[in-house]
Amino acid sequence: MSTQPPTTPTTPDRPHRVLVIGSGFGALFATKRLDAPEVQVTMVARTTHHLFQPLLYQVATGILSEGVIAPATRDVLATQHNARVLLGEVTDIDLDARVVTADTIGRVSTFEYDSLIVAAGADQSWFGNDHFAEFAPGMKTIDDALELRGRIYGAFEMAEMAAAAGEHDRVRRLLTFVVVGAGPTGVEMAGQLIEMSRRTLAKEFRHIKPSDAHVVLLDAAEQVLGSFGEDLAGKTRRSLEKLGIEVRLGAKVVDVDADGLVVEDREGRRERIEATTKVWAAGVKANPLTRTLAEQTGAPLDRAGRITPNPDMTLPGHPEVFVVGDMVGMEGLPGVAQGAIQTGRHAADQILRRLRGKETGQAFVYHDKGSMATISRFRAVMKRDRIELTGVPAWLAWLAVHLFYIIGFKTQVTTLMHWAVSFFGRSRSERTVTEQQVLGRLALEYLGEDFLRQSLRGPRDEAAESPEIPEVLRDRQR
Numbered sequence: 001m002s003t004q005p006p007t008t009p010t011t012p013d014r015p016h017r018v019l020v021i022g023s024g025f026g027a028l029f030a031t032k033r034l035d036a037p038e039v040q041v042t043m044v045a046r047t048t049h050h051l052f053q054p055l056l057y058q059v060a061t062g063i064l065s066e067g068v069i070a071p072a073t074r075d076v077l078a079t080q081h082n083a084r085v086l087l088g089e090v091t092d093i094d095l096d097a098r099v100v101t102a103d104t105i106g107r108v109s110t111f112e113y114d115s116l117i118v119a120a121g122a123d124q125s126w127f128g129n130d131h132f133a134e135f136a137p138g139m140k141t142i143d144d145a146l147e148l149r150g151r152i153y154g155a156f157e158m159a160e161m162a163a164a165a166g167e168h169d170r171v172r173r174l175l176t177f178v179v180v181g182a183g184p185t186g187v188e189m190a191g192q193l194i195e196m197s198r199r200t201l202a203k204e205f206r207h208i209k210p211s212d213a214h215v216v217l218l219d220a221a222e223q224v225l226g227s228f229g230e231d232l233a234g235k236t237r238r239s240l241e242k243l244g245i246e247v248r249l250g251a252k253v254v255d256v257d258a259d260g261l262v263v264e265d266r267e268g269r270r271e272r273i274e275a276t277t278k279v280w281a282a283g284v285k286a287n288p289l290t291r292t293l294a295e296q297t298g299a300p301l302d303r304a305g306r307i308t309p310n311p312d313m314t315l316p317g318h319p320e321v322f323v324v325g326d327m328v329g330m331e332g333l334p335g336v337a338q339g340a341i342q343t344g345r346h347a348a349d350q351i352l353r354r355l356r357g358k359e360t361g362q363a364f365v366y367h368d369k370g371s372m373a374t375i376s377r378f379r380a381v382m383k384r385d386r387i388e389l390t391g392v393p394a395w396l397a398w399l400a401v402h403l404f405y406i407i408g409f410k411t412q413v414t415t416l417m418h419w420a421v422s423f424f425g426r427s428r429s430e431r432t433v434t435e436q437q438v439l440g441r442l443a444l445e446y447l448g449e450d451f452l453r454q455s456l457r458g459p460r461d462e463a464a465e466s467p468e469i470p471e472v473l474r475d476r477q478r
């Protein structure tokens with residue numbers, strides 16, 4: 001594995017160097033806030049895009065294309081001349097030396113910094129049962145959404161074939177979709193699955209009736225949308241059931257295989273649900289970088305592995321290091337886009353204040369802008385302070401807020417057109433599905449480390465002689 005010299009020049013009159021890890025909400029809004037002559041920003045992230053995670057389920061169900069919710073980060077920052085964007089997975093942070101190490105497909109680079117903002121987000125959690133992922137993929141990345149799209153539309157295709165062959169049990173299994181996790185993502189996913197089967201696909205098949213599809217939304221908790229309060233939770237549940245979704249609460253998943261899953265109720269009774277397509281929309285765990293930071297600073301980690309910083313978002317003993325967004329576990333800070341945006345901006349403000357000789361160390365204060373979730377077209381729920389909205393008004397508010405936060409005017413127009421096609425018409429424009437989409441993740445796992453080692457070798461790449469696979473890729477394989 002080759003190590004490149006530090007990529008950031010160090011001269012006495014250079015601007016203050018801020019290194020930002022990640023390209024999600026926290027990282028992007030921090031970087032934008034740092035658009036000031038006294039700083040030079042380097043953003044290092046493991047993807048080249050900024051991902052709008054709240055709309056992943058619309059990519060998975062064919063409403064939006066991946067490009068709409070994941071614009072190239074360097075395009076988004078093209079006019080911010082003090083910012084540069086580099087591809088790389090951060091593998092190490094040395095806080096005493098102020099050096100970050102990143103791996104870009106086998107090429108290792110180091111970056112020196114004066115201030116550091118770590119905004120590496122969270123990963124999917126299967127609550128200690130990572131093997132469930134084989135048959136119940138999560139939804140955190142573009143790859144996940146495209147795989148799910150392939151699995152969902154593929155299930156209808158396979159059901160058509162099975163029906164033509166008279167295999168009725170198989171048809172039932174293929175047309176049963178289970179969504180695990182009844183938070184906003186699970187509710188939105190279940191709503192779209194039922195809408196697809198009842199509207200989009202209703203007239204397209206000859207041997208099956210897509211509207212026979214059975215959608216199950218289950219959760220170990222006793223409420224859907226737990227954080228929205230009892231009233232909205234009850235209304236959402238009734239709304240889902242009215243649409244034809246089976247809602248099963250107090251149901252914990254204890255096993256998953258290719259053909260179904262097993263759930264256990266509060267009394268320990270187990271039941272098997274036959275379903276080919278499972279979507280895991282439950283649970284997050286912190287990014288592994290939190291452990292690296294905690295070991296060097298003594299900052300505590302919570303049960304999900306999130307790190308608790310000082311009230312101003314810096315780490316103990318390191319006023320130049322900030323952690324923001326989903327990787328932070330802090331009382332009153334929810335793991336939502338606004339939490340990442342606001343903490344990212346706070347970190348940037350603190351850096352600028354320090355450089356401008358102003359007082360720093362102000363505690364971060366979260367401003368709750370409310371929560372919302374769509375159930376299906378024209379139905380949503382929204383809560384802000386004591387205001388609670390349901391139905392069409394909540395749905396319109398949801399559309400407006402999401403449109404506002406999608407990056408770029410062109411993307412906003414495209415999104416609006418796709419929504420019009422899907423919500424007022426019946427069709428969906430993004431139904432392309434390929435074999436690689438569905439099989440890529442599992443194929444890489446199956447091929448294992450030797451395959452990765454080979455594919456990382458380029459003829460002229462210094463990494464060719466690398467004896468080791470980068471640990472990050474080993475992690476990804478698992």
Ligand SMILES: Cc1cc2nc3c(=O)[nH]c(=O)nc-3n(C[C@H](O)[C@H](O)[C@H](O)COP(=O)(O)OP(=O)(O)OC[C@H]3O[C@@H](n4cnc5c(N)ncnc54)[C@H](O)[C@@H]3O)c2cc1C
Nearest residue numbers: 022023024025026046053054090120121325326336337340
């Ligand atoms: C399916 C889904 C639906 C959601 N719906 C909503 C919603 O409706 N409303 C809402 O407010 N919130 C929603 N959220 C939550 C919201 O998206 C997150 O709270 C938000 O994205 C957190 O921002 P972040 O910057 O902390 O992390 P992320 O947006 O996850 O960004 C993390 C970044 O770090 C990068 N990264 C990770 N590790 C490394 C590394 N080692 N080296 C370099 N880069 C790295 C990643 O590639 C990514 O660019 C949803 C999340 C999901 C998954």
